[in-house]
Amino acid sequence: MKYYLMKSEPDCYSIDDLKKDKTTSWSGVRNYQARNFMMDMRKGDEILFYHSNAKEIGIAGIGNISKEAYPDHTAWNPKDEHYDAKIAHGDPRWQMVDVRFVKKFPHVVTLDTLKNTPSLKNMITLRKGNRLSITPVTKKEFETIVKLSEK
DNA sequence: GCCAACGTTGGC
DNA sequence: GCCAACGTTGGC
Numbered sequence: 001m002k003y004y005l006m007k008s009e010p011d012c013y014s015i016d017d018l019k020k021d022k023t024t025s026w027s028g029v030r031n032y033q034a035r036n037f038m039m040d041m042r043k044g045d046e047i048l049f050y051h052s053n054a055k056e057i058g059i060a061g062i063g064n065i066s067k068e069a070y071p072d073h074t075a076w077n078p079k080d081e082h083y084d085a086k087i088a089h090g091d092p093r094w095q096m097v098d099v100r101f102v103k104k105f106p107h108v109v110t111l112d113t114l115k116n117t118p119s120l121k122n123m124i125t126l127r128k129g130n131r132l133s134i135t136p137v138t139k140k141e142f143e144t145i146v147k148l149s150e151k
Numbered sequence: 152g153c154c155a156a157c158g159t160t161g162g163c
Numbered sequence: 164g165c166c167a168a169c170g171t172t173g174g175c
Contacts, residue, residue: 007172052173053172053173129172131173132172
């Protein structure tokens with residue numbers, strides 16, 4: 001079992017949307033590093049759902065991987081916001097996974113809290129200038145954040 | 152809305 | 164292969 005953090009702008013897609021939908025396909029990732037992490041994901045791996053560019057920035061809940069990486073067809077659709085004109089139709093360069101809702105935290109574990117928790121200081125997403133939308137987290141980091149959400 | 156930090160692109 | 168220019172991300 002592995003653990004990841006996935007960022008989403010709640011104006012675009014929030015933990016409440018995931019709760020309502022039950023599962024969603026994580027399409028639109030156009031960054032090679034983030035894609036590679038998705039390709040490492042296995043069914044059942046757990047993810048921290050992070051709200052970026054939000055009124056309340058931080059981790060809003062938990063999901064898990066319900067379907068492993070498969071081609072992101074939105075890259076081939078000229079009408080899609082994440083259309084990639086540089087690849088051929090059918091090119092499986094960009095991939096997505098399906099994420100299932102697990103729980104919404106009773107309160108957001110804010111970025112401020114994350115920064116002020118010494119055992120989380122190595123989290124990739126907290127490093128200066130990091131913009132990766134998908135990053136691995138350790139089991140310990142995952143469990144620490146779950147505990148913070150219960151406080 | 153600003154801007155620092157980063158990834159990508161393309162000319163050479 | 165270098166690197167300047169550009170576009171994007173995301174916190175503030």
